[in-house]
Amino acid sequence: MIIATTPTEAARRPRRPRPTRASRAGALLALCAVLALCCLASVLLGSNRLAPAAVLHGLLHPGSGTDAAVVYGSRVPRTVIGLLVGVCLGVGGAVMQGHTRNPLADPGLFGVSAGAGLAVVLGIVAFGVSGGAASVGFALAGALVASLAAFAVTVAGSGTASPVPLALAGTAVSALLGAFTSFLTLADRESLRSYQLWVVGSLSGRQLDDIWAAVPFAAAGLVLAALNVRALDNLALGEELARGLGENLLVARAVGLTAITLLTAAATAAAGPIAFVGLVVPHLARALVGAGHRWLLPAAALTGALLVLGADIVGRLIGGFAEIQVGIVLAVLGGPFFVAVARRRSLVSL
Structure with a gap:
């Protein structure tokens, strides 16, 4: 949904000064x-309280005791994965909002998360896969198939990958795949338990x-x-x-949507579906560097990584030994932001 504003409303808005090259670089x-x-x-930092000296010892001496097991078995992997997920969702969200010109758009709109979820459940039910690299492979395959299905439905129906039919097709595909996922998880308790963890x-x-x-x-995805x-x-x-400037819209949208699909599929496969990052991050990055995508995409990548890692640290510290998952922390933070974006016309018109 794109909310338009009248010229009078646009004229009444205070204009923020345009960021300079120096301010963007800063x-x-x-x-x-x-x-x-x-x-x-x-x-x-983590739920296992280790002194900085113990963490440093674990980093310098891998495989030499409990400290190294905590550092290399938990903290280093989740830091690297947090960077990967944040960069992918931040850039994917910026590209998604740029193509749809909708500030409420999210990279999961194409059914990527729903496809990954159904594939993970099928892997559990049919092949007994409950984690590890095989689960990541199933999630990637399901995410890619779902997004291709949404894109194919759009092109077949309208002849071009325009944003509104694409959003409708993605919503329909997500609902259909979600229904299949619910049926499988409700019919099999083991798959339900494994799916809930993912x-x-x-x-x-x-x-x-x-x-x-x-x-x-x-x-x-980042290259595209x-x-x-x-x-x-x-x-x-x-x-x-854009057409007058020589832009081939079908090719441009195909490249952009492929980038969104690959980035969201990688993030979803690595950490499960994490909401609100792709929605929130582009707005924060746009406030820092402006709307030019040459600056916006790097800012979105950095902001996304910062947001995911920060939320993960908060979840570790406030949950005690029973950590609060990063998806839950981001949902709590993202809900109010989503309401704020929906209410502010200055953000709703891209």
């Missing part, structure tokens, strides 16, 4: 510095060896998103002006 450097501190905190969205319990299959998809920058800036001017 914002990116500041994000890098804060993210580095967040990575350090992610390694130092669907909450978590960085804990994941190992680096389990997510290597997702890394090539994330890398390919970078190649899509010019098209995103042209589409921000409107479809007619």
